[in-house]
Amino acid sequence: MMNSKIKTFLTRYHQKMPSNDVPFELKQRLSFSEKVPAKTSQMRRPWAIMLNTYIVAVTTFISAFTFWQLGEDSLFIWSIPSIQQQEVIPPGMVTYLEDNTEAYLSWSIFRREYPNEAIIKFYFGMNDDTFYLFTYIEPSRTIYVRINSDEGQFSISGSYDEINYDKAVVETTSNVTVSIYILDGDTEINDEYIFRIPKYLELFNV
């Protein structure tokens, strides 16, 4: 236990420390109004968009090839073409996932004035750990997210016109499959992206 004399000393020190409130001047200098997804600002440039498209195409090909060669078990995060790869948990961070871990998926949309698109961030979490990936949605399109598990099916959806935040929680007693597909009216414009959070993978803790 800490000696009362030391506590007195630390109390005096604490009284001389500055407040924990963010100073008004500092808040003014920082721009919190525009949310910018990490590592994407440079993607607005034409050459960057072309590069990104190329990377996505190559990644898709490799994913398809791997899937074809190794079977369905290999189909994991890498099979989501339009989602930025750099935000996906890097390989190697895998350990055993206990049964009945609380897994959840939440998502939010925030709109950007330019280049007239919205960014959708998906948060996948288990217990206190979360990772996220994001993709884009253009005006008038609606996105649906579906989660399948032994416990049942959960769906959340939203569109460009609504700034949305939704969350679905599922107890993992088996593999959790998340399906994302984008519809334009009733027409499906993208393939259904399916990826899995297998029971034997812990995606978050290093």
Place this chain on the structure above:
Amino acid sequence: MNEKRIVALLKTRDEEAFTEVYNQYNRLVYHIILGILGNENDAEDQTQETFFKIFTKIDQFERGQNFKYWLLSIAKNTALDFLKKQTSEMSEKLDIEKYQDDLIEVNNYKPIMEEYASYIDEEEFDTIVLHLYHGLSFKEIAVLRNKTVSSVNNKYDRGIKKIRKGVKNDEQQNKDLSNPIPSKNAVK
């Protein structure tokens, strides 16, 4: 919120994440900067400057780096830049690099440790508050201060003993002052 999540959110310019980082580290950053500058007003200004840089340079933070060390190195460099600017304004002839090294070695906590100065020296003060108040391990303090773990440990032990003794003496003196008339038993 864990560190990875905070960094990811900072990269999206998330205000809540920034506030959390500020709440968690602002006093530690202030302490580090005050130790270099020795002036409370300058330390407060440069603490703000540090957090501004953290927010604007977060894209330069790479995965795998230790966020706390990254943040503290920005704090240290911000304070040194400020010192360099001040020093060059004072005298162009001064050997700035040498002067800076000297100042880093000598802690400068006089503004906040006046009342403890009679018990402990500044290095002991620095070690004790970094460990007990800011929660840094001896190893982290050793890295931060370019010292060995055993010397940090010694400073800590010695400082704690001195504080206990000093506070006890102060309490005794206060008691004596509040009871100036000796009891009958004490008079022979």
